[in-house]
Amino acid sequence: MSTATIxxxxxxxxxxDLITAIENLTLSFGGLTVLYDVSLNQRRGExxxxxxxxxxxxxxxxxxxxxxxxxxEGSIVxxxxxxxxxxxxxxxxxPLLVRxxxxxxxxxxxxxxWRAVNTKPHRVNHLxxxxxxxxxxxxxxxxxxxxxxxxxEARQHTGPIGAMLRLPxxxxxxxxxxxxxxxxxxxxxxxxxxxxxxxxxxxxxxxRLEIARALGTQPELLLLDEPAAGTNPAEKLDLAQLIQRVxxxxxxxxxxxxxxxxxxxxxxxxxxxxxxxxxxxxxPAQVQRDPAVVxxxxxxxxxxxxxxxxxx
Amino acid sequence: MTxxxxxxxxxxxxxxxxxxxxxxxPRLSWLRRLMGSEDARRLLSCVLGLLVLAVxxxxxxxxxxxLSGFTGSLFHLRALVFIGLGFVLWAVxxxxxxxxxxxxxxxxxxxxxxxxxxxxxxxxxxxxxxxxAFAVVYPMVLSQFWQNVLVDQIGIYVLLALGLNVVxxxxxxxxxxxxxxxxxxxxxxxxxxxxxxxxxxxxxxPFWAIPLAILAAMLAGVVLGAPTLRLRGDYLxxxxxxxxxIIQIVATNLQGVxxxxxxxxxxxxxFSVHVLGVHYRWGLADLPYYYLLLGFVVIVLVVFxxxxxxxxxxxxxxxxxxxxxxxxxxINVLKYKVLAFSIGASTSGFAGMLWASxxxxxxxxxxxxxLSILVLVLVIFGGMGSxxxxxxxxxxLQWFPWFLRVHxxxxxxxxxxxxxxxALLIVMMIFRPEGLLPSRRRxxxxxxxxxxxxxxDAMSEPGGEP
Ligand SMILES: Nc1ncnc2c1ncn2[C@@H]1O[C@H](COP(=O)(O)OP(=O)(O)OP(=O)(O)O)[C@@H](O)[C@H]1O
Ligand SMILES: [Mg+2]
Numbered sequence: 001m002s003t004a005t006i007x008x009x010x011x012x013x014x015x016x017d018l019i020t021a022i023e024n025l026t027l028s029f030g031g032l033t034v035l036y037d038v039s040l041n042q043r044r045g046e047x048x049x050x051x052x053x054x055x056x057x058x059x060x061x062x063x064x065x066x067x068x069x070x071x072x073e074g075s076i077v078x079x080x081x082x083x084x085x086x087x088x089x090x091x092x093x094x095p096l097l098v099r100x101x102x103x104x105x106x107x108x109x110x111x112x113x114w115r116a117v118n119t120k121p122h123r124v125n126h127l128x129x130x131x132x133x134x135x136x137x138x139x140x141x142x143x144x145x146x147x148x149x150x151x152x153e154a155r156q157h158t159g160p161i162g163a164m165l166r167l168p169x170x171x172x173x174x175x176x177x178x179x180x181x182x183x184x185x186x187x188x189x190x191x192x193x194x195x196x197x198x199x200x201x202x203x204x205x206x207x208r209l210e211i212a213r214a215l216g217t218q219p220e221l222l223l224l225d226e227p228a229a230g231t232n233p234a235e236k237l238d239l240a241q242l243i244q245r246v247x248x249x250x251x252x253x254x255x256x257x258x259x260x261x262x263x264x265x266x267x268x269x270x271x272x273x274x275x276x277x278x279x280x281x282x283x284p285a286q287v288q289r290d291p292a293v294v295x296x297x298x299x300x301x302x303x304x305x306x307x308x309x310x311x312x
Numbered sequence: 313m314t315x316x317x318x319x320x321x322x323x324x325x326x327x328x329x330x331x332x333x334x335x336x337x338p339r340l341s342w343l344r345r346l347m348g349s350e351d352a353r354r355l356l357s358c359v360l361g362l363l364v365l366a367v368x369x370x371x372x373x374x375x376x377x378x379l380s381g382f383t384g385s386l387f388h389l390r391a392l393v394f395i396g397l398g399f400v401l402w403a404v405x406x407x408x409x410x411x412x413x414x415x416x417x418x419x420x421x422x423x424x425x426x427x428x429x430x431x432x433x434x435x436x437x438x439x440x441x442x443x444x445a446f447a448v449v450y451p452m453v454l455s456q457f458w459q460n461v462l463v464d465q466i467g468i469y470v471l472l473a474l475g476l477n478v479v480x481x482x483x484x485x486x487x488x489x490x491x492x493x494x495x496x497x498x499x500x501x502x503x504x505x506x507x508x509x510x511x512x513x514x515x516x517x518p519f520w521a522i523p524l525a526i527l528a529a530m531l532a533g534v535v536l537g538a539p540t541l542r543l544r545g546d547y548l549x550x551x552x553x554x555x556x557x558i559i560q561i562v563a564t565n566l567q568g569v570x571x572x573x574x575x576x577x578x579x580x581x582x583f584s585v586h587v588l589g590v591h592y593r594w595g596l597a598d599l600p601y602y603y604l605l606l607g608f609v610v611i612v613l614v615v616f617x618x619x620x621x622x623x624x625x626x627x628x629x630x631x632x633x634x635x636x637x638x639x640x641x642x643i644n645v646l647k648y649k650v651l652a653f654s655i656g657a658s659t660s661g662f663a664g665m666l667w668a669s670x671x672x673x674x675x676x677x678x679x680x681x682x683l684s685i686l687v688l689v690l691v692i693f694g695g696m697g698s699x700x701x702x703x704x705x706x707x708x709l710q711w712f713p714w715f716l717r718v719h720x721x722x723x724x725x726x727x728x729x730x731x732x733x734x735a736l737l738i739v740m741m742i743f744r745p746e747g748l749l750p751s752r753r754r755x756x757x758x759x760x761x762x763x764x765x766x767x768x769d770a771m772s773e774p775g776g777e778p
Pocket of ligand 1: 032052053054055057058061134
């Protein structure tokens with residue numbers, strides 16, 4: 001499939017204590033195949049980077065992983081710290097035949113009880129995967145503090161009855177949530193700006209607030225979609241440190257980034273996507289030397305049209 | 313004031329003096345100079361707009377005197393009132409244009425004054441208590457007529473507006489069949505108190521019928537909401553609109569059960585308590601019913617206030633702001649939408665139940681789509697997502713037609729109600745789109761939307777890539 005000199009499948013599929021195992025993922029929109037037979041694993045605690053030219057399918061890959069897009073083929077399995085294995089995409093045994101009748105529910109072996117699995121985004125979050133967006137998506141009419149608190153509250157249990165009657169548990173959770181949200185604002189360095197509206201924050205702070213909100217949901221795996229896009233060099237440095245600190249708390253990080261300096265300094269392993277295919281994988285040093293990568297990047301920037309589009 | 317707008321756009325042509333020798337017609341050149349002033353043109357369109365409103369709401373013409381509709385409205389004292397209102401509107405517009413930014417700041421300063429002045433908790437509770445005391449004492453000095461308005465027109469609608477506020481204001485869902493749940497509550501009350509032709513297993517006192525009516529409306533809300541809330545935005549409005557119609561038509565056609573358009577044969581009993589030797593019956597007098605309603609409204613206010621400032625309320629705000637971000641932050645969007653929808657439905661059912669037991673008589677012609685629209689107008693007018701807004705909006709707008717009615721100069725006719733409300737709402741949307749007493753969050757959303765950040769409208773799909 002690929003022209004890489006290093007063995008791509010081997011480097012993308014590592015051994016060890018895995019957090020995600022992604023096999024043969026294929027996603028298409030009508031006739032346009034956006035991801036083609038993508039397989040890769042991530043080790044627990046690892047900082048893994050996904051790079052590739054514009055339109056390579058990186059964001060689409062994230063969207064598959066978080067349940068926003070439904071890939072046509074392949075499987076994604078998440079292994080939580082507690083030892084539970086949950087399919088996000090793929091199939092599993094489910095006794096209800098009704099599940100087979102859902103759109104795309106028929107999978108090979110359906111008569112033996114195998115049903116398609118397409119986990120909803122909020123369920124994916126509950127499993128332990130949180131994400132940020134390429135174009136930040138904050139709750140603009142809420143303050144920074146409230147934004148983080150919405151994330152923190154994803155792990156709480158107060159229901160409508162408890163909320164209406166302000167039961168003791170509700171009050172306790174409210175206090176805990178406040179403390180946790182302040183802690184997280186502190187962690188990303190936004191403690192002083194907690195009472196400001198999310199929409200009034202400068203760009204770099206918005207990025208970090210989004211990370212704080214994601215961390216509030218207590219993820220085991222954090223997906224960052226181009227966190228450094230549009231930030232200045234000083235902010236980039238802060239961000240690299242922040243990602244390092246997040247990783248230090250035991251959270252695995254999957255990072256999409258165009259800034260090569262950042263990727264090379266942070267990532268333990270890099271996966272390179274081009275036109276929806278994994279064309280290279282390995283350590284930063286390996287990937288940098290890979291002729292397929294050089295060709296994908298140089299080839300893209302040699303063409304004047306593609307180069308012009310890259311600037312958008 | 314689309315009317316005045318239309319008038320303004322046609323004015324230059326209509327009022328332009330003939331293009332002939334102007335020198336010989338000094339009067340017309342005077343007119344032209346006057347009309348050259350923007351202020352004068354605006355004044356003319358305001359007054360004309362209000363005169364159109366006067367004609368629209370004035371007496372009707374008849375076959376023998378086809379023009380009496382016009383002459384009756386224009387050559388009458390009533391026209392002067394409307395011309396006066398036209399001047400008021402013009403003054404407001406002009407002042408706003410002259411001192412736009414400062415006027416806005418001033419109005420914000422005034423509306424945020426309570427929040428700034430009353431910072432500590434004691435003072436706030438003190439003010440709530442004072443308002444409550446006023447609500448308790450003031451109706452005692454009102455006439456029989458206004459007491460009746462207070463119960464039938466204001467109390468019930470405050471409750472309805474509070475419920476719809478959860479759906480529209482908190483969760484951002486457009487529910488156009490809200491009155492269907494009101495009907496369900498009313499018919500549940502009739503059923504469980506034994507007023508319908510089909511009898512319940514046990515006949516209950518209206519108080520015991522309350523939870524059952526609420527449950528029926530809530531179940532209907534879940535059953536209707538769960539499948540439709542998966543769809544985006546406008547579908548819900550259409551489905552709920554249809555549901556409202558279905559409920560009304562079923563109530564009309566199910567003659568044998570509901571009594572159809574003529575209502576059940578027997579009267580729905582009034583509330584009564586028989587506890588520990590205390591026997592009390594709510595009879596035909598309005599004041600006791602008012603206090604009952606006031607008690608329920610206060611409870612609903614307290615409960616919804618806690619809800620708004622809780623995990624649930626914040627989740628609703630998050631969904632309203634950005635559904636995709638909310639989902640990826642672990643919020644089960646469908647669950648929270650169904651929750652808001654069914655809380656609204658049960659409040660509506662509760663109101664229907666209270667009302668049925670108070671008036672003692674219901675029929676299917678009462679539960680029209682117009683009523684759903686009316687409650688929506690109350691919520692929008694008061695300020696979406698704001699509890700004081702829902703209360704004050706409902707109280708003011710429901711009081712307003714009765715005020716017009718008792719002042720013969722306006723010549724108010726019931727069938728013109730929606731013309732007045734429509735005109736009022738248009739003016740409102742121009743000058744204060746966030747409503748009378750907006751919630752802080754909603755106000756921010758509208759402010760941000762005006763600057764092009766995000767949408768204040770939760771119905772539309774959030775922009776950007778998913
Ligand atoms: N919902 C969709 N419908 C149709 N096509 C889509 C959709 N989402 C993504 N695509 C297409 O998939 C391809 C990959 O897009 P994607 O956003 O994943 O690229 P990317 O690698 O994140 O690029 P960038 O670096 O610009 O963010 C593009 O050609 C895009 O047009
Ligand atoms: Mg992208």
